[in-house]
Amino acid sequence: MSLEKPTKIWWNGGVSDWQDAVVHVTAETAMRGVNVFEGVMAYKLEGRREHAVIALDEHLERLARSAALLHLPMPYSPAGLRQGVLDLIRAEPSDLDLYIRPTVFLESGAYTADPSRMRMGAYITSYTRERAPLRxxxxxxxPWTRVDDPAFPAQSKSGAVYSAFRLARMAAVRAGGDEPLLLNAHGTVAETAGAAVMAVFSDRVVTPPPEDGALDSITRRILSGLIEREFGIKVVQRSLHPEELHEADEVFLCGTLDEVAEVASFDGVELGRAEESLTRRLFEKYRAVCTAAGPDHTAAQTRVAW
Structure with a gap:
């Protein structure tokens, strides 16, 4: 991300100056990571003073589900947060794409599920991002496995889980890799530290189901539809054993920030990367859906003019 410190933030109900958004160091979100969040991309449309936010309503619905799983009352409705995203984009427009992060956090009320004894807060940040080619x-x-049920609700996108992802990422770098593959307690594939895994075989694409510890990825949902409609290949959710990645024709990752990323190697063994691979064609198709600038909105886009 190229903008390390934006000047504006949506903070507890409205757009504020960045430095005004503060919590005490003893707040539950600081002490125990009690928060839920979403990552949303907004693509700058070519030749227009406008961004297209991708799957905004779906992300905010998942944010509310994450909060419910952690017994956190939502301080603002999805509609209120949706308006907050639009207001923030208009308050600090950019000619670059934006990574937007709505977050709901617990300020006080450590060990209670009683909303009357909990003080909640919410903020939305927006960071610029250079548009990059396929990665x-x-x-x-x-050695790190995915924290999942029953240790922690696997379908809750929480800052606490990303503390574990941080350790996995550091271990991957030490092992000479870029991304860690996280297995679940049964030894099958869950996800990476922030992206879904999809393996391409001759007649199907296989990806782990949510019950295997994979977050129910919104990007994966969009891509699955594209794969079946545009390429005529069936997408199957089933348990995926790590050794199957070596047997696949190709493997790719997907998520809000990753978009589509091809896996060049797994545990040091190179994987298939044909010039006309499904991964490359899917990346181009997905990017076209996100950046479509014509008068007709694609189903995934929420247009924001500034």
């Missing part, structure tokens, strides 16, 4: 990554296994 190739080296995927490696690490």
């Amino acid at each position: 190739s990554v080296r995927l490696v296994t690490t």
Whole structure:
């Protein structure tokens, strides 16, 4: 991300100056990571003073589900947060794409599910992001496994879980990789530290189901539809054993920030990367859906003029 410190932030109900958004160091979100968040991309439309926010309503609905799983009352409705995203984009427009992060956090009320005894807060940040070509990554296994049910609700996108992802990422780098493959307690594939895994075989694409510890990825949902409609290939959710990644024709990762990223190698063994691979064609198709600037909105876009 190229903008390390924006000047504006949506903070507890309205756009504020960045430095005005503060919590005490003893707030539950600081002490125990009690928060839920979403990552949303907004693509700058060519030749227009406008961004297209991708799957905004779906992300905010998932944010509310994450909060419910952690017994956190939502301080603002999805509609209120949706308006907050639009207001923030208009308050600090950019000619670059934006990575937007709505977050709901617990300020006080450590061990209670009583909303009357909990003080909640919310903020939305927006960071600029340079548009990049298709990324190739080296995927490696690490000693760290995916924190999932019953240790922690796997379908809650929480800052607390990303503390574990941080350790996995550091282990991957030490092992000479770019991204860690996280297995679940049964030894099958869950996800990476922030992206879904999809393996391409001759007649199907296989990806782990949510019950295997994979976050129910919104980007994966969009891509699955594209794969079946545009390329006529069936997408199947089933348990995926790590050794199957070596047997696949190709493997790719997907997520809000990753978009589509091809896996060049897994545990040091190179994987298939044909010039006309599904991964490359899918990346181009997905990017076209996100950046479509014509008068007709694609279903995934929420247009924001500034």
